[in-house]
Amino acid sequence: MDLALQLLFTGIGIGAVYALVALGFVLIFRATNVVNFAQGEFSMVAAYLMVVFAVDLGWPYWVSFLCALAGMALLGAIFNLGVYYPLRHRTFLPVIIATIGASILMANSVLAIYGPQPQVLEGWFETPGIQLGPVYLDSQYLLIIAVTCVLVAFNYWFFEHTMVGKKLQATSQDKEMASLLGISVSTMIMITFIYSAVLGGLAGILVAPILFVSIQMGSTIALKAFAATIIGGFGDVTGAIIGGLSLGIIETFGAAYISVPYKDAFAFLVLVLFLVFRPQGIFGERVAEKA
């Protein structure tokens, strides 16, 4: 039982990271109908920005955090203008390839500027964790879970109860109709990219004290987050959260009770099962091809 509780906590913690990145995938997919394969690199770039501000420049953690998120907002805007906007009238394929190209560019730019050394970023709290009975609660994982909960609530409020959120929803559902109603579609897409980059960055900054800051950190998380997005139902915000958490729990328990070396295989086995038996994911709606 003690073992299961410890595994459950870790599974939720790592799942929350997948969920945060998956959320970025979903928001961009809803707004533009394309998958942004550079979402993982947003996390990596943000973690490096934190290293630059908090470690190299020695700025206070909070200031560094806000500056890193501001940097991510800027990167999101540049990404939209440089990668998506010029190709917005093309089919989804050139845009997806452009996002893959952008991810390679970002990874190698950081490598060229900052070098290949993995970096250490200290966590938010001086106490590494607390012992609660038989379970050790890593303070960084606790923070990640808390931030994910807050973001779920924020997303609900933002998309359901603010005008900008409703405009974003309208844009994602039907761009032409939204445009006819006077909504600036390009502005909405710009906001989506900025928000997604900030979300991805947030995940990167939060997970960096656990996984260290390295060029590969983004792609490792993004692959699992992508699987989480499909499991949850592509295009569904709740699905991304549930998918991410489920994936974290499944792989942690699978590793503990079945096989550690095949930990990643459990995640992708679940993905394959979903693709075969429920391709629309947990929360996705079945979309029939029109005759």
Place this chain on the structure above:
Amino acid sequence: MKLTRRDFAAGLAIGVTAPYVIGSARGQGATLKIGMCAPITGPAAEAGKYATGGAKLALEAVNKAGGVLGKQLELVIEDDQTTNPGIVLAFSKLAAQPDIVAFLGSIRSTQVHAMAPDVLKLGKPVMFGGTDPNLTKLGNPWLFRFRPNDSYSGRVIADYGVNTLGKKKWAVLHSTDAFGTAGGKALSDALGKLGAPPVLDQGYANQSQDFTPVVLAIKSSGADILGSYFTFENDLGIFARQLRQLGVTIPWVGSPSIVNVTALKLAGPALYGTYGVADYAEDSSPGSKKFGTAYREAYKVAPDNQSSWPYDAVTVLAAAINKAGSTDPQKIREAIISIKKFPGAEGEYNFDDKGDGLHGYNIVKNDKGNIVFDKHIEFTD
């Protein structure tokens, strides 16, 4: 003078081919080339920087001392991207250059396995640092190892834990790649021979983000000592932190990666008090000290085994080619095999006919971040 059509054709042919002929002659004459496959990008890019640094340092020393066969040595580096397909591609690019006389391969056994068939096909000497014992048992006469193999590290870890630390309930943790699997098996076999078979033999996949299930397995196994073979420092760092966070404080004797500069930086206090087998320990011999001083002076960082084996590989190779008096691959091979009592950064080289140059390991301790040399254990069998 009248220019005939034949004169014109001959002139044109000479004009077109001359640059290549002259260039080729210059290429053959000016320097002696060594190819090096190194991880410039990918997860081991950090280690790749140290490896090329070590090789370049040896290159400078060799050239300063007069070079090889009266020529200056030149290093041609190709990026192996830290992947198996990457190193196969990098090696094929280097192998296509006929004026490269010998090569440096990888410190990663899995990559050396990947390139081994092409090495055999090419028939030129390749120095490498991978420690899977099987690599020099493949029947490939062109592979030469510049680090002690894992049959030695496994025996040293087992011997130290059982006889010096007095622990008999072992948890063996290893990566599931070629290096980790071979190392884990070597350690388990050595423990079996000492009458202390492991109570837990646990593999893990590289680039894991979480080691909680592994730590809990170690905890519930009742092991009183841990032996490990980690391939990547990131994994080692994450595991070390989680091990300590989850309250496991048993002694830990690890393979060489546990004392790597990168691992020490990433894991910090989580590795304090651990032991490691280290093929490179700065205080283990005058040769190691000499390399350490030169490396620190050149790069302002502490040396480790990522940089020491390429340093030795270039130094030994240069000595062997000079001894052979030729760049004929077979003659270079014979010269390398005949090298005995050669003082290198990693230790004293005594090559056997399989291509293994070193036959022992150092035991070191992490004393609050400082790596302290304990003793060297050499095997003759």
